[in-house]
Amino acid sequence: MSETKNEHILLVEDNPNDEELTLRALHKHNLTNSIHVVRDGAQALEYIFCKGEYADRNIAKPPKVILLDLKLPKVSGLEVLEQIKTDIRTQSIPVVVLTSSDQHPDIQKSYNLGANSYIVKPIDFEQFTESVRQIGLYWLLLNQPIG
Amino acid sequence: MSVLTLFGIQILIFAVFPFFMATLRKGLRAAGFYIIISIYLLIGGFLGSIYSLPVTETITISGGNLAYGALMATAVLFVLIEKDISVLRNVIRLVFWVNVFKVLFFTTISWALQNEAVLNPNNTAFAVFRSSVLFTILGGALIILELFLFVLIFEQLKKRISNIFVLAILYNLVFVLVLCLDGVLFPAIAFTFNPQLVAIVIGGVRGKLFMATAYSIPILIFLVVFHKRLTEFVDLPLLLKDLWSAPKEALIEEIQHKQQELEKSEKNYRTLFEESTVGIMVLNEQNIPIDVNKRACEILGYNSAELLSINAASLIHEEDLESKDHHAAMEHLRKGESTQVEYRLRKKDGDYVPVELSTKILDEGRFLNVLRDISERKRIENALRDTQAFNVKMLNTSPDVVYVYDIVDQVNIYSNVSIATVLGYSVDDIQSMGNTIVKDLMHPDDFQTYAAEVVPKYQVAADDDLIEHQYRMRHKNGEWRWLLSRESIFLRQAHGSPRQIFGLLTDITERVQATDKLAQQQEELELTIAKRTRALADQVAEREELNDALGNLLEDFQSAYVSLENTTNQLYDANAELKAFTYSVSHDLRAPLRAVDGFSQILLEDYGDQIPEAAVRYLDKISEGAQHMGQLITDLLALSRLGRQEFQKKHIEPALIVEQVLKELESEMAGHEIEIEVGKLPACLGDAPLIKQVYINLIGNAIKFTAQSKDAAIQIGWGDVGDEKAYYVKDNGVGFDMEYADKLFDVFQRLHSVEHFEGTGVGLAIVKRIIRRHGGRVWADAETDKGSVFYFTLPEENEV
Numbered sequence: 001m002s003e004t005k006n007e008h009i010l011l012v013e014d015n016p017n018d019e020e021l022t023l024r025a026l027h028k029h030n031l032t033n034s035i036h037v038v039r040d041g042a043q044a045l046e047y048i049f050c051k052g053e054y055a056d057r058n059i060a061k062p063p064k065v066i067l068l069d070l071k072l073p074k075v076s077g078l079e080v081l082e083q084i085k086t087d088i089r090t091q092s093i094p095v096v097v098l099t100s101s102d103q104h105p106d107i108q109k110s111y112n113l114g115a116n117s118y119i120v121k122p123i124d125f126e127q128f129t130e131s132v133r134q135i136g137l138y139w140l141l142l143n144q145p146i147g
Numbered sequence: 148m149s150v151l152t153l154f155g156i157q158i159l160i161f162a163v164f165p166f167f168m169a170t171l172r173k174g175l176r177a178a179g180f181y182i183i184i185s186i187y188l189l190i191g192g193f194l195g196s197i198y199s200l201p202v203t204e205t206i207t208i209s210g211g212n213l214a215y216g217a218l219m220a221t222a223v224l225f226v227l228i229e230k231d232i233s234v235l236r237n238v239i240r241l242v243f244w245v246n247v248f249k250v251l252f253f254t255t256i257s258w259a260l261q262n263e264a265v266l267n268p269n270n271t272a273f274a275v276f277r278s279s280v281l282f283t284i285l286g287g288a289l290i291i292l293e294l295f296l297f298v299l300i301f302e303q304l305k306k307r308i309s310n311i312f313v314l315a316i317l318y319n320l321v322f323v324l325v326l327c328l329d330g331v332l333f334p335a336i337a338f339t340f341n342p343q344l345v346a347i348v349i350g351g352v353r354g355k356l357f358m359a360t361a362y363s364i365p366i367l368i369f370l371v372v373f374h375k376r377l378t379e380f381v382d383l384p385l386l387l388k389d390l391w392s393a394p395k396e397a398l399i400e401e402i403q404h405k406q407q408e409l410e411k412s413e414k415n416y417r418t419l420f421e422e423s424t425v426g427i428m429v430l431n432e433q434n435i436p437i438d439v440n441k442r443a444c445e446i447l448g449y450n451s452a453e454l455l456s457i458n459a460a461s462l463i464h465e466e467d468l469e470s471k472d473h474h475a476a477m478e479h480l481r482k483g484e485s486t487q488v489e490y491r492l493r494k495k496d497g498d499y500v501p502v503e504l505s506t507k508i509l510d511e512g513r514f515l516n517v518l519r520d521i522s523e524r525k526r527i528e529n530a531l532r533d534t535q536a537f538n539v540k541m542l543n544t545s546p547d548v549v550y551v552y553d554i555v556d557q558v559n560i561y562s563n564v565s566i567a568t569v570l571g572y573s574v575d576d577i578q579s580m581g582n583t584i585v586k587d588l589m590h591p592d593d594f595q596t597y598a599a600e601v602v603p604k605y606q607v608a609a610d611d612d613l614i615e616h617q618y619r620m621r622h623k624n625g626e627w628r629w630l631l632s633r634e635s636i637f638l639r640q641a642h643g644s645p646r647q648i649f650g651l652l653t654d655i656t657e658r659v660q661a662t663d664k665l666a667q668q669q670e671e672l673e674l675t676i677a678k679r680t681r682a683l684a685d686q687v688a689e690r691e692e693l694n695d696a697l698g699n700l701l702e703d704f705q706s707a708y709v710s711l712e713n714t715t716n717q718l719y720d721a722n723a724e725l726k727a728f729t730y731s732v733s734h735d736l737r738a739p740l741r742a743v744d745g746f747s748q749i750l751l752e753d754y755g756d757q758i759p760e761a762a763v764r765y766l767d768k769i770s771e772g773a774q775h776m777g778q779l780i781t782d783l784l785a786l787s788r789l790g791r792q793e794f795q796k797k798h799i800e801p802a803l804i805v806e807q808v809l810k811e812l813e814s815e816m817a818g819h820e821i822e823i824e825v826g827k828l829p830a831c832l833g834d835a836p837l838i839k840q841v842y843i844n845l846i847g848n849a850i851k852f853t854a855q856s857k858d859a860a861i862q863i864g865w866g867d868v869g870d871e872k873a874y875y876v877k878d879n880g881v882g883f884d885m886e887y888a889d890k891l892f893d894v895f896q897r898l899h900s901v902e903h904f905e906g907t908g909v910g911l912a913i914v915k916r917i918i919r920r921h922g923g924r925v926w927a928d929a930e931t932d933k934g935s936v937f938y939f940t941l942p943e944e945n946e947v
């Protein structure tokens with residue numbers, strides 16, 4: 001993962017199994033050419049706002065889409081979402097909440113904070129693969145970002 | 148009687164006599180003194196010539212000594228008492244002239260005796276008288292000398308010694324010494340003429356001392372007793388001058404002095420006359436002024452020259468000349484009495500000035516007239532008259548009756564005209580009613596009260612006290628009028644007891660009537676109030692009982708509340724735990740399942756061709772189990788969410804909801820024919836998503852359990868069930884055994900094997916919970932293999 005490379009997807013996922021399944025699903029549909037994975041909320045913020053470990057990164061080159069889990073170590077997914085959506089530099093980055101929870105409050109809060117989509121990860125692997133494929137397809141290929 | 152006793156008596160008489168004199172009135176006293184002094188002088192020389200008393204063998208006192216000693220003592224006392232130069236002068240003159248008389252008398256007698264030897268054969272008488280002449284001349288000179296000495300020395304002593312006792316004692320010593328000097332000088336002179344008589348006359352120096360001491364004692368006593376009279380005495384040079392001054396000059400001087408006094412007096416009176424604040428005119432019989440003072444001119448506006456030429460009577464106002472007072476005054480004057488009359492006198496400017504003229508006859512043909520300008524008094528009197536007129540007017544315009552009543556004579560003295568309005572009688576009527584006015588007019592009951600209570604109050608009332616009483620009096624027309632009197636003492640008798648009262652009387656008939664009416668209304672009101680109060684009291688008692696009961700209830704409630712609060716707190720805790728649990732389940736329990744299913748699938752996808760067929764089946768089972776577990780979690784979360792989800796009861800149309808549900812469930816029904824009949828579903832109150840969930844679960848079940856039936860039919864409707872109306876979903880599926888009906892709605896309870904009908908056992912539990920939350924009831928009726936009916940009730944729309 002080179003710093004200069006234009007990364008299309010940022011995956012924020014603490015569960016390595018889910019990460020692997022997600023990557024496999026994306027890979028299967030040829031969508032894995034540029035994915036960066038971070039494993040907690042703090043790391044995600046550093047990446048997005050080009051701080052700490054990612055201080056060299058150019059904030060002007062944001063990921064095309066962020067796949068964000070909600071239950072994360074250190075900083076929760078909702079907090080990450082809030083910071084992205086309240087900072088004028090990052091608020092236009094599409095954020096897709098990809099989580100196990102189908103709890104109404106989580107969904108409500110996510111949308112209130114400005115999430116672009118809320119996807120419940122299905123337990124059925126086929127369905128899961130399909131979901132990820134559609135996300136990739138839509139946000140990477142169909143959606144036209146600003147600028 | 149011994150010689151000594153006789154001597155003592157004589158001294159006593161001589162000594163006491165001046166004291167007696169001192170107590171007399173001034174004029175009488177002076178006369179007495181002069182007579183006694185004269186007697187002593189007359190007999191002094193003579194007595195000295197005829198006897199001498201041998202007191203002891205060595206002491207002899209002559210009669211002359213006794214007389215002269217008494218004379219000296221008396222004269223000194225006299226001078227001291229009178230405190231007057233003229234007294235001393237007179238005494239000296241008296242001594243001088245008496246002695247001159249004596250000398251002439253004795254000389255004549257001795258001359259006669261010398262020639263008439265018949266009468267005096269031994270010629271002793273001649274010798275006696277001749278020596279008497281000598282003694283008299285000598286004695287007189289000595290008396291005068293000694294008197295001077297006494298006065299002189301006394302003056303000197305008095306100036307220097309203030310203590311009266313010391314003064315008195317010293318003065319006595321002087322008196323004794325002077326008399327003793329006399330006792331030395333006198334013999335010294337007398338011896339040269341007739342040595343034979345010396346023994347008789349003188350009695351020796353010691354006799355003199357004895358006598359002087361005896362006479363000095365009364366003087367001593369006198370000085371102490373009458374010392375207050377000794378404040379001032381004579382001026383010696385003046386005394387000497389006075390002694391020799393000619394009486395004629397003194398008379399001229401006195402006349403001049405009187406003249407001056409007169410002039411002074413005249414001046415005083417003139418000043419008094421001129422400066423007097425009253426006008427004074429002295430008139431002659433023709434009423435022409437002889438003298439006028441400044442004030443009289445001022446009052447009348449003339450100068451004195453003008454006034455002196457005017458007939459005073461012509462100044463009097465014509466009308467006043469006709470007045471009774473004037474005529475009476477003239478009558479008095481004719482009788483010689485003084486008069487005082489008020490006149491109007493014409494001033495120079497023609498105006499009249501009111502004066503009070505007092506006239507007195509001074510002497511024949513002169514009248515003293517005193518004028519007082521009484522303009523100011525007249526002005527005040529007029530003002531007073533105006534004020535009185537004002538008062539009368541005011542009193543007569545007052546609606547209240549103003550009156551003065553004499554409580555002694557019991558008659559009305561004054562009343563204003565309002566009495567006519569109040570009682571119908573004129574003022575004259577009232578005043579002619581005499582002393583029965585109160586008794587006649589006042590109501591008999593009130594009169595008793597008046598006599599018993601009000602009248603005594605007058606007797607003890609102070610001037611400022613106000614006595615108020617209410618009573619009735621009969622109007623002339625016979626009506627009783629209620630009156631209120633406010634009275635105070637107006638006039639008292641000489642000894643202070645009240646005589647007249649001043650009163651203000653108000654007609655309060657209307658007020659009293661109004662008050663009576665009010666009192667009646669008040670009484671009625673009070674009765675009503677009392678009645679109401681009793682009713683209210685009953686109510687209050689009931690209320691109190693109720694309150695007590697309520698209080699008990701409240702206590703119970705409070706204790707219940709406390710336990711409820713505890714329970715609530717526990718529930719809150721439990722709820723919080725459940726939330727955390729649910730969250731965890733939602734997020735964490737699914738990930739492993741996804742891993743299980745996901746990696747099982749990956750295994751199959753990537754290595755399917757290398758895995759034996761049996762293993763593939765096992766992998767499928769793993770995947771299936773994971774998915775079932777996932778479904779279970781989803782259902783459980785849905786169930787738990789029901790407890791927390793927001794819940795809104797609104798108007799809903801179950802028919803529309805059912806239509807939607809059937810559409811969604813179409814895929815489930817794919818594969819077999821089911822006859823679905825939807826009946827009438829009335830609108831009701833409920834939460835649309837939750838009711839939809841109910842229908843999803845119930846219709847879903849119906850579809851599921853009719854899957855293996857031929858001619859499957861589902862009826863969805865609403866209607867009478869027993870005595871109530873309920874919604875229902877009926878199928879002709881497998882049904883169930885009613886024995887287990889009570890477990891039907893419990894969570895995870897399944898009456899059919901998973902093998903035949905898949906499911907998690909949560910669906911009906913969700914239905915039950917939703918209906919319960921709506922306040923409805925859910926139950927089922929079924930028969931194995933015949934089908935089942937699920938009923939539920941929802942609140943009707945109008946129930947809210």
